[in-house]
């Protein structure tokens with residue numbers, strides 16, 4: 001595909017020759033399902049038995065997809081990207097937390113990140129994964145409307161308080177906050193909390209953004225129900241539209257429960273659902289702010305065309321494009337050059353904690369035909385271009 005996103009000079013302007021070579025090596029591995037499975041097994045084994053693999057992981061896959069171990073480590077890359085008009089969203093690694101102490105620690109960390117990013121236009125959003133603030137089990141129970149025990153009720157109220165605390169901190173510092181979407185078996189509880197937060201904090205401007213996974217065939221109804229509900233009159237919605245990251249897991253769960261899968265049957269269906277979601281947002285732009293979390297060039301081009309047809313400024317603050325650090329630089333940096341609002345999700349944290357994230361990136365790229373090939377082709381094009389220009 002040759003289009004406005006094929007400018008590899010712009011896309012990789014921040015990557016050294018070494019970093020490009022490393023990216024090529026990584027995407028070559030990621031393209032191979034067997035190699036991904038094997039490296040995942042080996043890495044998990046090595047980490048479990050505390051074998052000294054952390055430096056190797058750090059020098060390779062970690063440094064490609066993550067900003068560093070601490071917030072401060074991320075500063076140089078944040079600055080370099082902002083010089084290219086690309087903002088950053090710091091995402092502290094929080095997977096599989098289990099205890100109240102861990103949820104409290106995670107809450108403190110989210111608050112300290114907001115403190116760290118306040119008054120920094122290069123980091124306009126904060127983000128959190130809901131189940132890092134409360135137990136998965138409670139989110140499950142709330143999702144199926146199970147009656148909570150006395151103790152569970154107390155714990156759930158603490159989850160609500162943690163949500164409120166993070167959103168209040170974001171509101172007080174005029175930072176937009178993205179709430180990640182997770183698996184269907186916990187998502188209804190997340191949606192309800194996100195709505196509660198939007199009703200509290202999104203009266204004057206969009207502060208809280210809920211994530212809508214358009215690989216779910218029921219999400220258009222979710223969107224229109226929200227806008228039609230009179231109780232939501234006067235609030236400004238924030239939505240991050242994504243396709244969704246848990247397709248294979250969701251299908252397995254549905255199969256094991258012998259129920260209809262919540263996911264669209266084909267990629268084309270997901271794509272057209274995603275497009276309908278975009279149309280819905282733009283038809284209601286007086287009430288919605290959008291973050292498009294996608295690497296898909298067609299989706300991004302569709303938004304650019306709608307914006308043009310509606311005479312919206314490219315830098316309209318209601319529309320943001322987000323990609324993950326280490327992926328689709330051709331989309332992010334070329335969009336930024338044209339003046340659109342863009343950010344990279346910049347994960348950071350201890351290497352060990354980031355392993356589930358990194359494995360998900362590898363598996364996701366392996367399962368998406370075409371994306372890895374496209375990344376590889378762009379890297380090869382840029383390496384060839386540099387060779388020809390001796391740069």
Ligand SMILES: Cc1cc2nc3c(=O)[nH]c(=O)nc-3n(C[C@H](O)[C@H](O)[C@H](O)COP(=O)(O)OP(=O)(O)OC[C@H]3O[C@@H](n4cnc5c(N)ncnc54)[C@H](O)[C@@H]3O)c2cc1C
Nearest residue numbers: 180181242243244245265266267270293294295296322323
């Ligand atoms: C900034 C940002 C934030 C994100 N936040 C979240 C989040 O909070 N929660 C979350 O779940 N994900 C999140 N994601 C990941 C996202 O949901 C996608 O998994 C990822 O971006 C790939 O989709 P795409 O639109 O970029 O690219 P594409 O390559 O066009 O689409 C790939 C996606 O299409 C869908 N798909 C692929 N094959 C099929 C099939 N056979 N049938 C049906 N559907 C199919 C899957 O969702 C797959 O991930 C985020 C991504 C970004 C960039």
